[in-house]
Amino acid sequence: MSDRVRVERIKGFILPFNGTNDKVYISARIISDTQQGAGGTVAGTIRGLVADRVNKTLPTTGDPFSLTVPRFEFAKISGTLRTQEATTDSESRITGIPYKRHRSNSASSPFGKKANTDNYSDAIAEIRNAAAYKTFVQTIGNSIGFSPEGD
Amino acid sequence: MLWTPEHCRDFLIIEIDPNQSTETEWENMFMLNRASSDWLKGRLDTGTYFDMLDACDINPFEFVGKVETHVNLLTR
Numbered sequence: 249m250s251d252r253v254r255v256e257r258i259k260g261f262i263l264p265f266n267g268t269n270d271k272v273y274i275s276a277r278i279i280s281d282t283q284q285g286a287g288g289t290v291a292g293t294i295r296g297l298v299a300d301r302v303n304k305t306l307p308t309t310g311d312p313f314s315l316t317v318p319r320f321e322f323a324k325i326s327g328t329l330r331t332q333e334a335t336t337d338s339e340s341r342i343t344g345i346p347y348k349r350h351r352s353n354s355a356s357s358p359f360g361k362k363a364n365t366d367n368y369s370d371a372i373a374e375i376r377n378a379a380a381y382k383t384f385v386q387t388i389g390n391s392i393g394f395s396p397e398g399d
Numbered sequence: 400m401l402w403t404p405e406h407c408r409d410f411l412i413i414e415i416d417p418n419q420s421t422e423t424e425w426e427n428m429f430m431l432n433r434a435s436s437d438w439l440k441g442r443l444d445t446g447t448y449f450d451m452l453d454a455c456d457i458n459p460f461e462f463v464g465k466v467e468t469h470v471n472l473l474t475r
Contacts, residue, residue: 356409389416392414392415392416392417398436
């Protein structure tokens with residue numbers, strides 16, 4: 249069971265993996281530096297993992313510009329932090345079958361490439377190598393998922 | 400307050416616990432997240448998508464059923 253977490257978001261710019269240059273950014277909603285309430289911890293972790301793959305402002309060099317593409321499917325990282333481990337079974341509210349319903353918070357963020365030479369598999373490899381990632385997944389019950397960019 | 404995601408794909412994203420997963424499970428997570436996105440766009444037929452879920456030990460009817468219930472609730 250995941251708690252619905254209210255993640256504070258701000259406007260940002262992302263260089264999409266499908267792009268073939270360093271100039272065209274797409275507007276996105278990215279995770280804000282400041283969070284309050286439930287889920288702030290996991291939101292902060294996810295934000296940190298992709299911090300160099302999202303931009304709060306357009307870069308000043310190279311004459312970049314941004315487009316607004318409604319419902320653009322960015323590559324997405326999603327993480328779940330287990331906040332409380334259940335030790336007794338409780339019944340599923342849907343199927344009625346008893347199981348250990350752990351409590352957890354989850355957050356997700358879109359991300360793109362750092363520069364034109366970057367690609368999706370390199371990005372994943374880099375995130376998996378990050379110290380913050382390793383710390384996050386060390387806790388049993390924390391989970392992480394990646395979804396590719398739509399084309 | 401009802402929460403509606405930007406895209407239905409968000410309901411179908413699969414996460415794994417990397418600490419307790421094999422490399423195969425990791426690859427399957429990528430495959431299924433790609434597949435769900437394609438399935439929603441009609442690029443992959445339902446039979447194939449459900450077979451892929453089943454091959455990765457996920458009960459497709461249970462997994463997609465939960466999403467269906469949620470979407471029905473939102474659009475009722």
